[in-house]
Amino acid sequence: MEMEWEITENAALVVVDVQEGFEEEAYWGPRDNPDADRNIARLIDAWQESGRPVAFVRHDSPKPDSPLREGYAGNAFKAYVEERRGKGWGPELFVTKSVNSAFYGTPDLDAWLREAGVRQIVVAGIQTNMCAETTARMGGNLGYEVFFPLDATYTFDAVGPWGWKLSAQELSRATAVTLHDGGFARVVRSEELVAAVK
Numbered sequence: 001m002e003m004e005w006e007i008t009e010n011a012a013l014v015v016v017d018v019q020e021g022f023e024e025e026a027y028w029g030p031r032d033n034p035d036a037d038r039n040i041a042r043l044i045d046a047w048q049e050s051g052r053p054v055a056f057v058r059h060d061s062p063k064p065d066s067p068l069r070e071g072y073a074g075n076a077f078k079a080y081v082e083e084r085r086g087k088g089w090g091p092e093l094f095v096t097k098s099v100n101s102a103f104y105g106t107p108d109l110d111a112w113l114r115e116a117g118v119r120q121i122v123v124a125g126i127q128t129n130m131c132a133e134t135t136a137r138m139g140g141n142l143g144y145e146v147f148f149p150l151d152a153t154y155t156f157d158a159v160g161p162w163g164w165k166l167s168a169q170e171l172s173r174a175t176a177v178t179l180h181d182g183g184f185a186r187v188v189r190s191e192e193l194v195a196a197v198k
Helices: 036-049 109-115 128-141 168-181 190-197
Strands: 012-016 054-059 092-097 120-126 145-149 186-188
Touching: 012 036, 012 128, 036 054, 036 120, 036 190, 054 109, 054 128, 092 109, 120 128, 128 145, 128 168, 145 168, 145 190, 168 186, 186 190
Parallel strands: 012 054, 012 120, 054 092, 120 145, 145 186
Antiparallel strands: none
16 A cells, blocks of 8 residues: 655654553553553664654643642553663654743753754654644644644543543544644554654
């Protein structure tokens, strides 16, 4: 199958909130996509081996009961992410944030990308419909060509207004449809991206 897109030499991988606190099922409830962590790890490996830039984003939750709050064990990156930090020969950035978008963090992700002349970004991580989607949408609004490997993200069941309940899988599908239909991002599979950078 011929792909109609290419990954540039300096396309950046943005790894969003892959933190230990998301393992606390009692807090978050049921999740989808059990293969997400494996796929995120493969993307990081492929990016680092090709010398492309990687940004690692950590959510420092201001909520006192959040498993992602600062000073709590859950705030740390998952072990497979932490052990990969600093291993690539391409540029690397560590961003902390307290809102959904990685573009509202410290240091400034947009400034770092623009300074390096990056026009393409790949957004992977947790949660699909929250920080990953928000980062992808904002990246699209800022003029980046955004790739969203849906299988390298996951989320949790949620309850909305009027008692509406959506499963994690329904929420992930909604994210994929919204990003695709709204022209925010190109929704792909992680294996396509790995193949494209090899």
